[in-house]
Amino acid sequence: MAEVKSDIAIARAAKKKPILEIGxxxxxxxxxxVPYGHDKAKISADFIKSVQKNKDGKLILVTAINPTPAGEGKTTTTVGLGDGLNRIGKKAIICIREASLGPNFGMKGGAAGGGYAQVVPMDDMNLHFTGDFHAITTAHNLLSALIDNHIYWGNELGIDTRRVTWRRVMDMNDRALREIVCSLGGVANGYPREAGFDITVASEVMAILCLSRDLKDLEKRLGDIIIAYRRDKTPVYARDVKAHRAMAVLLKDAIQPNLVQTLENNPAFVHGGPFANIAHGCNSVMATTTALKLADYVVTEAGFGADLGAEKFFDIKCRKAGLKPAAAVIVATVRAMKMNGGVKKEDLGAENVEAVKKGCPNLGRHIENVHQFGVPVVVAINHFYSDTDAEIEALKAYVKGLGAEAILCKHWAQGSAGIEELAHKVVQLAESGASQFAPLYPDDMPLFEKVNTIVQRIYRGSEAIADKSVRDQLHGWEKAGYGNLPVCMAKTQYSFSTDPNLRGAPTGHTVPVREVRLAAGAGFVVVICGEIMTMPGLPSKPSSENIFLNDDGNIEGLS
Incomplete structure (x- = not known):
């Protein structure tokens, strides 16, 4: 086998074109x-407005099975498919999310693809990029500062300091900041109270930026954020502390989509980055809708497995933005099937057809779930060198038995040449008119029924369980006029259940709802299940230990 280059080595050798040429x-x-150097740029609001009468292209969603330590390659497949569609003569744009610094230096890694299916500049994308995340972090924390400042200067709004719901954020994994006490140190520092930090990608400001249609919509949504409650439990909004306009100023550039390119010099919009396990997991509405006006095909992804990312893409993003996906690709690997079938990571290199068959029900569940939304599906088998013909055939046969097709893809090693067959199949599905997309539940369904619908139809659990206080909170929001909002489930990405170690396709489990948060500006209710954290921690050996500058001043260790 030839030497396998690292992702960053491949990215560094890319023959990039000037970004103005890509545009x-x-x-x-x-x-x-608005160029940011020679290889990335933001698209102006005036241009976006000028193309709104263009006909929409076809929207293709790339999703996946539940992630395993074996690796699936969803972003890599998204990028590869975009290149593949361009290779077969279609005008295609890729739309993906920006990377969060926390996971980059923690465990998950970056968000630029891999091998010969990458978006570049990979190192910039995985670090500070065009500064969008810094702007979101700053806008969020400006609101935090204004809340405490308002309380300090007399609390004219009558905020109950025990019921300040707006936390602070930073774009790093830091478990020590999950729960804090702020304003200690005497009278000059304000009134001490409990507070805490979330990671930036869990911020409602991130969700708002990704769901807003333009600056005016952004400003309104920022004003609608509920920041606290009074003693009579009436809500206090960001507009009440006059924060929303200044926040919009900080976000005026961040809301514009970023244009970059693939290794094969095809266009990619990289914009926004909410996680799918604790937020809604999709790139921005502005990037997706703009791309649809400029291309025949737009290939986008939704975070983690289809139980989280695809469900939220369909039930939140598509519902709110009026999008109608034409087809979906579910990414799976032989290695992940074997791991779902009980094989340990260190033993994945050995052929084990029975383990592949045993692990396939996880994939089958995702195929069935996507079909529930009326969207046709094809499976992309992301190829690894250790895969054997017998294992691949077992996976293909399983998928065929469900009335779908699985196609072997070698884009990681071969770029667009390795994914042509999938590109042709996606075109066939998209042009067939087979998509009859509809969200899983209606707007007017009660909030807890929406939760139970997802638990029973997507997770295949028996029911969601919640304390009376949680149910009362949901009823209160319904009475206040928020009952028509979709729900955003925050749970582990590793399982259909809330137990990250329960692989495969479990049924009959209960899903405990620990907490609910109203994201009135974003326009959904966050339902926090099990032990999920909105501020991750670092692993015992974080990726940062292997990230460094070499003797030439180039970055090593990013992936």
């Missing part, structure tokens, strides 16, 4: 782009 391929004039 010109899409019909974007140079004066309507």
């Amino acid at each position: 010109a391929k899409l019909g974007i004039p140079a004066e309507q782009m």
Whole structure:
């Protein structure tokens, strides 16, 4: 086997074109782009407004099975498919999320793809990029500062300091900041109270930026954020402390989509980055809807497995933005099937057809679930060198038995040449008109029924369980006019249950709801299940230990 180059080595060797040239391929004039160096740019609001009468292209969702330590390669497949569609003569744009610094230096890694199916500049994308996350963090924490400042200067709004719901954020995994006490140190520092930090990608400001249609919509949504409650339990909004307009100023550039390119010089919009286990897990509405006006095909992804990312993509993003996906690709690997079938990570290199068959029900569940939304499905088998013909055939046969097709894809090693067959199949599905997309539940269903619908139909659990205080909170929000909002489930990505160690396709489990949060600005209710954390911690050996500058000043260790 030839030497396998690292992702960053491949990215560094890329023959990039000037970003203005990439934009010109899409019909974007140079004066309507704001370059950040030579290889990335933001698209102006004026240009986005000018293309709104264009016909929409076809929207393709890439999702996956539940993630395993064996690796699945969802972003890699998204990028590869976009390149593959361009290779077979279709005008395609890729739409993916930006990377969070926390997971980059923690365990998950970056968000630029891998091998010869990457978006570049990979190192910039996985670090500070165009500063969007810093702007979101700053806007969020400006609101935090204004809340405490309002209380300090007399609390004219009558905020109950025990019921301040707005936490602070930072874009790093730091478990020590999950729960804090702030304003200690005497009268000059304000009134001490309990507080805490979430990671930036869990911020409601991130969700708002990703769901807003334009700056005006952004400002309104920021004003609608509920920051606290009074003693009579009436809500206090961000607009009440006059924060929303200044927050919008901080986000005026961040809301514009970022244009970059793949290794094969095809266009990619990389914008927004909410996690799918603790937020809604999709890139921005502005990036997706703009891409649809510029291309025949738009390939986008939703975070983690289809039980989280795809469900939220369909029930939150598509519902709110009026999107109608034409087809879905579910990414799976032979290695992950074997792991779901009980094989340990260190033994994945050995052929084990029976373990593949035993692990396939996890994939089968995801296929059935996506079909529930009326969207046609094809399975992409992301190829690893250790896969054997017998294992691949077992996986294909299983998928065929469910009335779908599984296609072997070698884009990681071969780029677009290795994914042509999938590209042709996606075109066939998208052009067939087979998609009859509809969300899982209606807007007017009661909030807890929405939770139970997802638990029973997507997770295949018996029911959601919640304390009376949680149910009362949901009823209270319904009475206040928020009952028509979708729900955003926050749970482990590793299982259909809330137990991360329960692999495969479990049924009959209960899903405990620990807490609910109203994201009134974003327009959904966050339902926190099991032990999920909105501020992750670092593993015992974080990725940061292997990230460094080499003697030439180049970054090593990013993935």
